Amino acid sequence: MIFLPGKLLGKNSAFFLNFSQQNYWNSSGSDISLQAGFNSTIHNVNYGLYYQNTRSHFTHDDNSITLRVSIPFTLQENRRINTAFTLAHSKSSGTSGQAGVNGTLLDDDRLSWAVTSAYDDTSHSTNSASLGYLGQYGNLYTGYAYSKNHRQASLNLSGGVVAHRGGVTLSQPLGSTFALVEAKDAQGVGIENQTGVRIDPFGYAVVPQSVPYRVNSVALNPQDFDAFLDVPNAVADTVPTRGAITRVRFDTFRGYSVLIHTTLADGSYPPLGAELYRASGISNGLVGPGGDVYVSGVDSGEKLQMKWGETHQQSCEITLPELRQEPQQATAWRELSLICTVTPSR
Known part of the structure; x- marks a missing residue:
């Protein structure tokens, strides 16, 4: 096989040539195949021209030539549509052609669609359309095809069910892992x-x-x-x-994000590295320089405990004020200056 890459033919181009011959034992005949093709891309348009010649000891000889062209289009929001055209002619089966367009929709391309029309000298035209949806609870595929002699509609639903200690979750079709x-x-x-x-x-x-x-x-x-x-x-x-x-x-964490400038009751800053805990006991931030601490997923009236040691004197408590007002920034965060008071002994 001979293959010439784009460096020799030009950018984004390639040519191949393949010849094979098969001889048979105790027979003067042989099978011969010659294939040649050229692929290239011009301004995002991909095209290829292919030729094949076969000579068989047992069947008829055949010649075929095929032209393929594909053109992608980019629409708004980087949405792409692909078009493809194929035209072929062979000595044995005559002329055939196919044109198709396909693309995707929705925010993560979970809806795909395709429309295809094909023609040949034997069955004439065949047309088809299909939709595929990759959903949160399973996949759906539907299609319809028709020609002069038949009609066909299809609908396929597939998915999975996973039972676990938190309940039951529906899914797309499951693999083994x-x-x-x-x-x-x-x-x-x-x-x-x-x-x-x-x-x-x-x-x-x-x-x-x-x-x-x-x-x-x-x-x-x-x-x-x-x-x-x-x-x-x-x-x-x-x-x-x-x-x-x-x-x-x-x-x-669901709630407000708050940058808190904290001070202790005597006006000093809490120790650097002190940890802030929610009522559930989950750590939700560390005190930085100047008593600043960032917390997320909090709500109005929530109490946060700050600890920098194991004793009662090494902890204090912050009570968040009303937070439910129009956020001043799109990230819905707040900036507050609060005093961390000594945690009441219990």
Whole structure:
């Protein structure tokens, strides 16, 4: 086989030539095949011209030539539509052609569509259209095709069901290895690189396919976060074994994000590195220089405890004021100056 890359023919071009001959034992005949083709791209238009000649010891000889052209279009919001045309002629089957257009819709390309029309000298024209949807709770495919002699409609629904200690989660069709994602308070947030997969109203989602014995990154899509959702770490890596169901949990905080300038009752700053805890006992921030601490997922009237040691004298308490007013910035954060008072002894 001879192959000439684009460096010899020009940018984005290639030519190939292939010749083969097969001889038979105790026979004077042979099979001969010659193939040649040229591919190139001009201004995003891809085209190729192919020729094939076959001479067979057992069947008729045949010659064929094929022209293929594909043209992508980019619409608004980087939405792409692909068009493709094929025209072929052979000695044995005559002339045939096909034209098609396909593309995707919706924010993460989870809705795909295609329309195709084909023609040949035997069955004449055949036309088809199809829609595919990769959904949060399963996949749907529907299609319709018709020609002079037949009509065909199809509908296919597929999905999966995962039962776990948190309930039951519907999903796209499952592979032998997959991941269950838990992200409470992140309902509606998508999983990156997983078309159609989103956190359901109960705080769960299923990544239907994982690669065993490889690092699989599961990431929440930050573009889906609203102003009141904070996820300190939105990416998790797993290395599943074959056939394993991996559980991936993300800590989420829903509420206001607040930058607090804290002082103690005597006007001094809390110690650098003091930790701030929510009433549930979850750590939600560290004190920085000048008593500044950033917390997220908090609400009006919530009490936060600051600790920098084990004794009662090494802790104090902050009570958040009313936070429910129009946010001054799109991120819905607040900036407050508050006094951290000594925690009442119990």
